[in-house]
Amino acid sequence: MIKKLKNLKITMKLFSVILAIVVWLILIYTLDPTITQTVNNIPITFTGEEELNARGLVLKNKNEIDTINVKISGARSSVINALPLISAEVDLSDILSEGSRTESVTVNIGVSGVMMVGRTNPAVKAEIDKLVEKEVPVKIIRAGSEKNKQTIVESKPEVSTLVLKGAQSELSSVSEAQITVDVSAIDAVLTQKMDYTLVDDENTKVTCQTLVNPPEKIMVTSRLYPRKSLPVEIVLADSDKNDFALEVESQSKEKIDVGIKNYDIDMSAVYAVFNASEYKNGQSEYSLQIEDVEGLYIPDESKEITAKLLVEEKVEKYVTLKVETRNVPQKAIISLLQDSVTILLRGAESKLNSEFVKGYVDVSQVGPGQIELPVNIETDEDITMVDEVYVEVNVSMQ
Numbered sequence: 001m002i003k004k005l006k007n008l009k010i011t012m013k014l015f016s017v018i019l020a021i022v023v024w025l026i027l028i029y030t031l032d033p034t035i036t037q038t039v040n041n042i043p044i045t046f047t048g049e050e051e052l053n054a055r056g057l058v059l060k061n062k063n064e065i066d067t068i069n070v071k072i073s074g075a076r077s078s079v080i081n082a083l084p085l086i087s088a089e090v091d092l093s094d095i096l097s098e099g100s101r102t103e104s105v106t107v108n109i110g111v112s113g114v115m116m117v118g119r120t121n122p123a124v125k126a127e128i129d130k131l132v133e134k135e136v137p138v139k140i141i142r143a144g145s146e147k148n149k150q151t152i153v154e155s156k157p158e159v160s161t162l163v164l165k166g167a168q169s170e171l172s173s174v175s176e177a178q179i180t181v182d183v184s185a186i187d188a189v190l191t192q193k194m195d196y197t198l199v200d201d202e203n204t205k206v207t208c209q210t211l212v213n214p215p216e217k218i219m220v221t222s223r224l225y226p227r228k229s230l231p232v233e234i235v236l237a238d239s240d241k242n243d244f245a246l247e248v249e250s251q252s253k254e255k256i257d258v259g260i261k262n263y264d265i266d267m268s269a270v271y272a273v274f275n276a277s278e279y280k281n282g283q284s285e286y287s288l289q290i291e292d293v294e295g296l297y298i299p300d301e302s303k304e305i306t307a308k309l310l311v312e313e314k315v316e317k318y319v320t321l322k323v324e325t326r327n328v329p330q331k332a333i334i335s336l337l338q339d340s341v342t343i344l345l346r347g348a349e350s351k352l353n354s355e356f357v358k359g360y361v362d363v364s365q366v367g368p369g370q371i372e373l374p375v376n377i378e379t380d381e382d383i384t385m386v387d388e389v390y391v392e393v394n395v396s397m398q
Helices: 002-031 049-054 076-085
Strands: 034-042 044-047 057-059 068-075 087-091 099-104 106-108 115-119 123-143 151-157 161-167 176-182 190-194 197-199 218-236 244-251 255-260 270-274 285-289 304-326 332-336 340-348 358-362 369-374 376-378 390-397
Touching: 034 076, 049 057, 068 076, 087 099, 123 151, 151 176, 151 255, 176 218, 218 244, 218 304, 244 340, 270 285, 270 304, 304 332, 340 358, 358 369
Parallel strands: 044 087, 123 176, 218 270, 304 358
Antiparallel strands: 034 068, 057 123, 068 115, 087 106, 099 123, 123 161, 151 218, 176 197, 190 218, 218 255, 244 304, 285 304, 304 340, 332 390, 358 376, 369 390
């Protein structure tokens, strides 16, 4: 009997708890009491950006501005309905100049009868920069190596440059857009949309947060060409050959691999041209670019070459040379009335001497008697005669 009474008491207690919960739920859902709720991490959006851009301005720290927290109060059902509708925004449409500004944040509850009773970040700092355009080259970066070593892959972007529009402070450091192509994965003509990376002069990635409508990807077409190894020659620009002499002491690349795009082309070498405008007195090491050749594909990474060069401005100088006879006919006896001459030569001053220049006359076409013949010079250097010089020659036959 006692046991039955104990079980009855336990049952009555459980029933009382359940009844209390039911009554509480009925009150909550029928009376709709007032509650207070905190909503965290509401993102801040920005209006008026089009008007701002139209004035040549842009918000450059958009991605650095924090979210806000809001505390709201109202009928329980209204608060629940308001939770997904709460928004925060900053209006940029009245900003007229660049610089740092403090802008108020407007909170929209979205449901009537619900009030904001607390918040964080009532204002944010907006960094306004000049909106500019910048054109940068598009460069292909080759990764890996061709599976077929008899071929070389050329990857060419659909556009050679990109016109970017964004904050001046961001774009000022951008030097080019790079697309990395894994050439080991290409075994036929392939056209694909590819991601690009913006980099600075040091080849470091630049993250631009303010770009206005940038292209997401760039179309790239890859083709295969027969591979050929060609020697690299460093030469003076044609316009400088009369005023400078060039001697190559060493170079970083003696040969490079190229792709043959045109089978009719007959190339024995590729050329890196040195322009005299780059010449600095006392400097010996220079960075040069191998010139493109129509009908050849030269990978960009192969075009850069460093070389130690001896560059001298050409001068005119009188040099005394011994004169020898050459191509003497059989049975001819040749004598020179003077065995040395002074000749005005033009070239690098360090080479204007008898060590680098030889003088001679060609007597292959002479007959008996005395005749004047021009003196020729023989040299491996870039040296020329300014004026003609003659010597008298006596010729007799045995």
